[in-house]
Amino acid sequence: MSRVVIWSFLLACFVGLSPTSVAFAADTVCIECHGGQPGPLGAPIAEWRTSVHAQNGISCHDCHGGDPTDFASAMEPEQGFLGAPDYSDVPAFCGRCHVGVAEAYQSGAHGQAIESGGAQCVVCHGNHAIQKPGLELINEENCSQCHSYDRAALIRLSLVETDTMVAKVGEDLERLYRLGFAVDEMQGTLFNQRNLFHRIFHGVDVERVRQETAAVQAEVGKISNEVAEIDATVGQRKLWGSVVIGLFVLAGVIFMLVRKAYEEEEKGGG
Amino acid sequence: MQPIKIQPIKMLVDFIDLRLGVKDLYTKELNGYLLPKNVNAWYTLGAVLVVLFKLQIITGILLLMFYVPDAEKAFASVQYIVNEVPFGWLFRMLHAIGANVIVIALLLHMLSVLFMGSYKGRREFTWLSGFIIFNLTMGLCLTGYLLPWSQLSFWATTVATDAAGAIPVVGDYLVEFLRGGPTVGNQTLGRFFALHVVGMPLVLLGLIGVHLFCVKRRGISSPPFGPDYSGNEDLPFFEHEKHPGGIPFFPNYFVKDAAVICFFMAFLLAIIFYAPGLFFPESAFQPADPFLTPPHIKPEWYFLWAYQTLKIFPSEIVGLGVQGVFMTFLALLPFIDRGPERRPGKRPLFVTCYVLGILLFVAISVWGHYS
Numbered sequence: 001m002s003r004v005v006i007w008s009f010l011l012a013c014f015v016g017l018s019p020t021s022v023a024f025a026a027d028t029v030c031i032e033c034h035g036g037q038p039g040p041l042g043a044p045i046a047e048w049r050t051s052v053h054a055q056n057g058i059s060c061h062d063c064h065g066g067d068p069t070d071f072a073s074a075m076e077p078e079q080g081f082l083g084a085p086d087y088s089d090v091p092a093f094c095g096r097c098h099v100g101v102a103e104a105y106q107s108g109a110h111g112q113a114i115e116s117g118g119a120q121c122v123v124c125h126g127n128h129a130i131q132k133p134g135l136e137l138i139n140e141e142n143c144s145q146c147h148s149y150d151r152a153a154l155i156r157l158s159l160v161e162t163d164t165m166v167a168k169v170g171e172d173l174e175r176l177y178r179l180g181f182a183v184d185e186m187q188g189t190l191f192n193q194r195n196l197f198h199r200i201f202h203g204v205d206v207e208r209v210r211q212e213t214a215a216v217q218a219e220v221g222k223i224s225n226e227v228a229e230i231d232a233t234v235g236q237r238k239l240w241g242s243v244v245i246g247l248f249v250l251a252g253v254i255f256m257l258v259r260k261a262y263e264e265e266e267k268g269g270g
Numbered sequence: 271m272q273p274i275k276i277q278p279i280k281m282l283v284d285f286i287d288l289r290l291g292v293k294d295l296y297t298k299e300l301n302g303y304l305l306p307k308n309v310n311a312w313y314t315l316g317a318v319l320v321v322l323f324k325l326q327i328i329t330g331i332l333l334l335m336f337y338v339p340d341a342e343k344a345f346a347s348v349q350y351i352v353n354e355v356p357f358g359w360l361f362r363m364l365h366a367i368g369a370n371v372i373v374i375a376l377l378l379h380m381l382s383v384l385f386m387g388s389y390k391g392r393r394e395f396t397w398l399s400g401f402i403i404f405n406l407t408m409g410l411c412l413t414g415y416l417l418p419w420s421q422l423s424f425w426a427t428t429v430a431t432d433a434a435g436a437i438p439v440v441g442d443y444l445v446e447f448l449r450g451g452p453t454v455g456n457q458t459l460g461r462f463f464a465l466h467v468v469g470m471p472l473v474l475l476g477l478i479g480v481h482l483f484c485v486k487r488r489g490i491s492s493p494p495f496g497p498d499y500s501g502n503e504d505l506p507f508f509e510h511e512k513h514p515g516g517i518p519f520f521p522n523y524f525v526k527d528a529a530v531i532c533f534f535m536a537f538l539l540a541i542i543f544y545a546p547g548l549f550f551p552e553s554a555f556q557p558a559d560p561f562l563t564p565p566h567i568k569p570e571w572y573f574l575w576a577y578q579t580l581k582i583f584p585s586e587i588v589g590l591g592v593q594g595v596f597m598t599f600l601a602l603l604p605f606i607d608r609g610p611e612r613r614p615g616k617r618p619l620f621v622t623c624y625v626l627g628i629l630l631f632v633a634i635s636v637w638g639h640y641s
Contacts, residue, residue, distance in 0.1 A: 057562070177555055178547050180362075182353040241543030245536045252532030255525045262522045266307075 028068035030060035047129035063093070090120040100199040108203035119146055133198075135163050154206050159197075162213045165220050166194050172227045181230055186223045193219050296520075304516035305523050306492035308499065312382035313490070313523075314530040315375055321531050322372045322538075323478070329365040330467065337417065339463040341456040344419035345557040363542045369411055370549050371538045373572045376404050384603075384624060387612030388491040391511070392504065394604040396484035401601050403477050406470055411570065413466035416459060422551060424558035425567050427462070428454045436586035453560065489513075494612035501610055568639065575631050578638030 027035070035045040048054050053062075061068040066081035068074065075081045085093040091111060095102025105111045110119045123145075124137050135156055143152040169190055173183045193216050200212045287293045305313070336355055338347040351358035380400065383389055389397035416427045431448045435441040450457030489511030492499055517523050541548055549571075553564040569577045580589035599606070607620070614621050 178550070178552065180352045180359065180546075180550075180555065182349050238543050241539055245539045245543065248532045248536035248539065252529045252536065255529035255532060258525045259522075259529065262517075262525065266517060266522065 028059055028061060029071045029074050030064075030066070030068055033071065033074075034060075044128040047127075051128060051130045052132045053130060062097075087117075087120065088114050090122055094121045100195055101202050104199040104202040108205060110202075110204055117146075135159055151204070151206060155201055155204060155209055158206065158209045158213060159201055162197060162217050162220070165217060165224070166190065166197060169220055169224050169227060170194075172231075173223070176227065176230055179234070186226060190220065190223055300520035300524075301518050303519040304513045305490055305519055306498065306513045307516050308493050308496045309490070309517060309523060310493050310495075311526065311530060312378075312386070313493075314527045315379040315382065316485070317527040318531050318534050319372065319375050319379060320478070322368060322375060322534070323474075325364060325368055326372065327471070329361045329368065330471075332361045333365055334467060339417070339459055341419060341459050341558070344417065344459060348418045348420075360542070363546060364538070366414075367541050367546075367549055368538055369414065370570070370572075371534065371541075372407060373411065375534065376407060377572075380404060381628070385614060385621075386491070386494055387614075387617070387620075389604040390607070390610065390612055391488075391491060393484070393488055393491065396481065396488060397604045398601060399477055399481040399484055403474065403481060405597075406474050406477065408572070410466060410470050410474070411572070413462040413470065415570070416454075416462045417466060418554070419459065419558045421553040421556040421558055421562070421564050422567070423554075424454055424560065425553070425563060426569055427458065429567070430569070430573075431458075433580065433586065433590070436590050438587065455560075491612075494614065499613070501612070504610065571635065571639070574635040574638035578634045578641060581638075581641065582634075 031045055034042055036042065044060075048060070053059075059068065060066075064082050064084075065079070066074045066076065067079040073079050075083070082093070091102055091105055091114065095105075105121075112118065114120060124142055125133060138152050138156040138159075140149040140153075143149045173187050173190060176183050177187070197213065197216045200216070201209050203209075283292070333351060336347060336351045336358065338344055348362070352362055353359070355361075383397070383400070412427075412430060416423045431445055431454065434448060435445040437444060446452060448458070448461075449455070450461050487510065490513070491511065492513070551568070553567060556564070568574065576593055579593055580586055583589040583592065609617075611617055
């Protein structure tokens with residue numbers, strides 16, 4: 001028996017890794033049922049698959065409620081099923097997760113005008129196919145649906161510098177993370193600052209945006225300095241690494257030359 | 271009166287020689303140990319591998335000083351090594367990337383032995399011990415893969431141990447035996463850790479000893495090229511293959527060993543400093559999460575051929591069987607290929623299979639990577 005086990009283990013080592021066991025979390029009953037339906041009942045599934053929510057494992061039931069494991073009770077209100085919210089209920093619907101943004105929104109002009117048709121989340125962000133938002137969402141075409149673009153343009157202008165800074169530091173941290181540096185704490189701080197930043201402009205108040213982005217910039221600047229220090233360390237390592245690599249190559253070449261001298265000697269001797 | 275010259279090095283050598291006979295050892299085993307005249311650079315790969323294995327032992331011991339083999343602490347301990355321990359990042363990189371370079375050197379070593387037919391001439395034990403070393407190294411790579419307890423570690427081990435489940439009758443028991451439980455967990459980490467740092471290295475050291483003994487006892491085979499090559503003659507008794515008039519191992523050939531070792535070290539360091547992410551996908555930096563399967567998880571490059579082979583066949587057991595047959599054939603090759611001819615030019619069938627085999631390995635691996 002033990003021989004069988006040992007050989008089986010070796011066989012397992014030979015054959016390596018099987019792909020068939022790699023499986024994603026099972027599809028929920030929502031996806032199984034709606035995914036096969038034509039028209040508006042099935043379309044949200046295809047749209048959702050392209051979304052930032054899908055990328056982060058946020059599924060139908062996380063927003064719409066219900067029991068994602070049971071066909072029969074999946075859409076029972078008793079199971080917490082909410083369905084599609086009314087137009088004016090959307091901010092509260094999304095705000096269950098995006099708490100800070102919802103607060104800022106509700107205190108701003110858009111939120112105050114919700115009952116009279118003021119813009120809510122899906123007007124700018126869309127619904128099921130929602131993507132990671134960027135400043136490109138604030139554009140003349142979108143904003144002019146309801147009002148002139150002037151004030152929105154000012155807000156966008158105030159945001160550009162901070163947005164670029166946050167994005168750049170985010171990329172730097174990702175790069176350092178891929179090099180094995182422990183940047184979790186900095187990523188956490190950046191995450192908080194990014195959220196704060198997103199919160200600020202949902203209030204659509206130009207003055208407030210200007211004041212509060214300065215504070216965000218200061219915090220992100222601190223992270224940027226830490227990144228610069230780590231980059232300097234990486235640069236030093238590369239420099240010393242290059243020297244050692246050069247020494248090994250040089251030693252290799254010298255050994256080859258010595259070997260060549262021996263070869264001459266061997267030919268002469270032979 | 272002549273002044274007395276004090277030569278401390280000579281005195282030391284004489285002191286040791288009187289007790290251990292090192293001068294005689296030098297004459298017999300180093301300067302007097304002759305290699306074939308037409309010996310080439312491929313013969314240095316054995317020495318390269320010895321150095322790389324030593325590097326693994328040294329860096330492994332250094333990592334062992336800080337690593338904690340506990341599922342709750344393993345990932346954090348590796349983070350600590352890389353970020354806090356002085357030069358910890360270097361030891362870790364040398365160990366992890368060094369393992370990949372060892373696999374490259376092993377493959378080159380085996381391919382050169384195959385191409386030159388060096389497994390012939392009653393060298394079955396040399397080949398077989400080398401083949402087992404190769405597989406044991408794969409085992410070391412597999413067990414070492416789990417230790418950082420990252421998402422990659424966890425899921426690669428889950429998938430690898432799952433594969434054993436396809437073996438009829440004992441499959442399920444084997445999976446549980448490998449994992450120490452129904453799923454990969456702390457108990458799996460414990461046994462993989464023990465195997466990786468004690469069990470397998472001990473067996474490996476023993477096997478390397480056996481391999482070197484076989485090489486030394488039977489004698490180095492001559493490369494099957496050029497006018498200096500003379501074919502093998504299978505005598506009905508044991509004979510050590512000598513190379514009268516050959517090249518002294520030390521210092522004549524040793525410098526070539528040293529040169530190739532230096533180039534391999536430069537190659538290893540170049541990856542560490544210029545392409546450190548080459549062998550580390552994103553999931554290697556995330557702590558293990560048994561409830562979240564990362565997308566696109568792929569095995570290390572040297573297991574890709576096996577990974578893809580399992581996908582090609584309709585059932586896992588067929589794929590496993592094909593791999594088992596192939597590996598068994600390779601292990602027993604010297605017992606199957608009995609012909610004395612070693613010159614590649616005179617072995618067209620073998621060379622064709624050899625080239626097609628390499629192309630197939632590369633093609634299936636690339637396919638596996640992009641599938």
